Amino acid sequence: MIRSAVTINLVDTMSSGPWIYWHDLEGSLRKAAELGFDGVELFTRSGNDLDIEHLRQRLDHYGLLVAAVGTGAGKVLHGLTLTDPDPEIRKKAISFISDMISFGAKFGAPAIIGSMQGSFGLGTGPRLEHGFQHFCEGLDILGEQAKEEGVFLLVEPLNRYETSGFNYVFAFDNFQPYLKTRNVKVLADLFHMNIEEENLAQAVLDYGKHIGHVHFADSNRRPMGLGHTDMTPIAEALKEIGYSGYVSAEAFPYPNPEAAAEQTIREFRKYFR
Ligand SMILES: [Mn+2]
Numbered sequence: 001m002i003r004s005a006v007t008i009n010l011v012d013t014m015s016s017g018p019w020i021y022w023h024d025l026e027g028s029l030r031k032a033a034e035l036g037f038d039g040v041e042l043f044t045r046s047g048n049d050l051d052i053e054h055l056r057q058r059l060d061h062y063g064l065l066v067a068a069v070g071t072g073a074g075k076v077l078h079g080l081t082l083t084d085p086d087p088e089i090r091k092k093a094i095s096f097i098s099d100m101i102s103f104g105a106k107f108g109a110p111a112i113i114g115s116m117q118g119s120f121g122l123g124t125g126p127r128l129e130h131g132f133q134h135f136c137e138g139l140d141i142l143g144e145q146a147k148e149e150g151v152f153l154l155v156e157p158l159n160r161y162e163t164s165g166f167n168y169v170f171a172f173d174n175f176q177p178y179l180k181t182r183n184v185k186v187l188a189d190l191f192h193m194n195i196e197e198e199n200l201a202q203a204v205l206d207y208g209k210h211i212g213h214v215h216f217a218d219s220n221r222r223p224m225g226l227g228h229t230d231m232t233p234i235a236e237a238l239k240e241i242g243y244s245g246y247v248s249a250e251a252f253p254y255p256n257p258e259a260a261a262e263q264t265i266r267e268f269r270k271y272f273r
Helices: 025-035 052-062 073-078 087-105 129-148 169-178 190-196 200-210 231-240 257-272
Strands: 003-009 039-043 065-070 111-113 153-155 184-189 211-215 246-249
Touching (some): 003 065, 003 257, 025 039, 025 052, 087 129, 129 169, 169 200, 184 190, 190 200, 246 257
Parallel strands (some): 153 184
16 A cells, blocks of 8 residues: 655754655644644654654554654754765764664654765766765665664665765666665655656656655645646556555645645545545
8 A cells, every 4th residue: 555644844943945844743743644644754853853752652642654764964964974085974974874764663664865875976977986885885784774673774866956876766776786785775756756767657667666665746846736747657657566655745845834735645645545
């Protein structure tokens, strides 16, 4: 079964970006539950930011699951990436993501490596060999940790304006052979894919076996239905590959969080229910 999820940004010093709900955990969980979302995707300050028992109790109260946890605060707040030339920074990046993996694993949720990949020239331009090596080393360590904790690890292709690292879903074939871990899956973000892929539905069909999570946003990163992405063939492709993960709204809170959440769940039901 394909499940719905909605993003919540809980970093109080951030005020813009592609998250539907903002800052208020209790209110966001209540609204997500009222609309009938299956899960929430959490963007927190760190892996130790929230009281685990309190969160567990509130999720149970609202009947919600944790779909995934984002690690991007490591870059936004601390400037950490897995491919920084400085070994101390790489070490801190691994430690930050490691904490996020443990946090997510307590709820059976995978951690997402998106912006924490840094920029290292895999997708466009010359490949920076050291960066590529560090990227694979980081994924190996973290992928195996996730395995021990009973979850997989997600790595997300981002569009060319955000990284020169992992840009295309198909580029997974370029680096998966270099990984020792087999516990890494790909996050298919429909906004990034709209910029980079030749054909979104075909990319899903071709690389479906690697896809572990979907970010649900339209071509302009507004909620699905408010841009020009043709969602019908993409939804058909996800069903055809037997995708059974989350379709999670990582989109701008346009025109406001409440309307964006309603738009998202309406579109989700149109394609997946
Ligand atoms: Mn994304």
